[in-house]
Amino acid sequence: MSQSKLDIIRKKVREHQNDTRYEHTLGVMYTAAALAMRYNEDMDKALIAGLLHDCAKGYSSQMKLDLCREYQLPVSEAEEKNPGLLHAKLGAYLADKEYNITDEEILDAITWHTTGRPDMTLLDKIIYIADYIEPNRNQAPNLDNLRHLAFIDLDECLYQILEASLQYLLSRDEVIDPMTEKTYLYYKDVFQKETGKE
Numbered sequence: 001m002s003q004s005k006l007d008i009i010r011k012k013v014r015e016h017q018n019d020t021r022y023e024h025t026l027g028v029m030y031t032a033a034a035l036a037m038r039y040n041e042d043m044d045k046a047l048i049a050g051l052l053h054d055c056a057k058g059y060s061s062q063m064k065l066d067l068c069r070e071y072q073l074p075v076s077e078a079e080e081k082n083p084g085l086l087h088a089k090l091g092a093y094l095a096d097k098e099y100n101i102t103d104e105e106i107l108d109a110i111t112w113h114t115t116g117r118p119d120m121t122l123l124d125k126i127i128y129i130a131d132y133i134e135p136n137r138n139q140a141p142n143l144d145n146l147r148h149l150a151f152i153d154l155d156e157c158l159y160q161i162l163e164a165s166l167q168y169l170l171s172r173d174e175v176i177d178p179m180t181e182k183t184y185l186y187y188k189d190v191f192q193k194e195t196g197k198e
Contacts, residue, residue, distance in 0.1 A: 027134030056091035116183035
């Protein structure tokens with residue numbers, strides 16, 4: 001992708017995000033690019049997916065629900081209770097319709113960056129992890145270790161983030177998307193088979 005096309009997308013994203021969200025978006029974009037270089041993923045795809053991963057985040061909960069209904073995107077019971085979860089699938093839809101991104105790998109990485117999914121692609125993992133470890137994040141526990149681990153063992157980093165995210169949601173009695181649990185259990189099994197650890 002040409003630099004000018006990336007700049008056009010970046011300017012459009014900037015118009016729809018406040019300063020804090022935009023700083024996070026740039027952090028994810030650059031972290032995704034670094035991980036793509038490390039793991040031989042297509043860097044353009046990582047840059048675009050990182051730049052657009054939260055393109056629907058700024059809408060209100062009601063607007064997210066309304067837009068999903070308007071665009072005939074399925075809304076699960078968990079998403080009905082916690083419409084914040086909808087920004088991922090709505091973002092993938094807008095990436096296609098508003099930003100002219102048709103690459104399915106990019107759209108999938110945007111779709112699954114919040115919950116993950118079993119058997120994620122390399123790009124899925126990169127965007128999911130970059131969203132969690134980007135430099136502007138400072139609330140999650142164990143971030144320094146996870147940032148280091150991301151460049152050594154992507155799958156173990158993914159598993160640790162999934163575990164931490166699930167524990168956080170359970171501790172706050174938040175609505176948990178069933179896909180988050182499925183993804184965690186899938187990668188827990190993968191991790192245990194690979195390492196023999198519990």
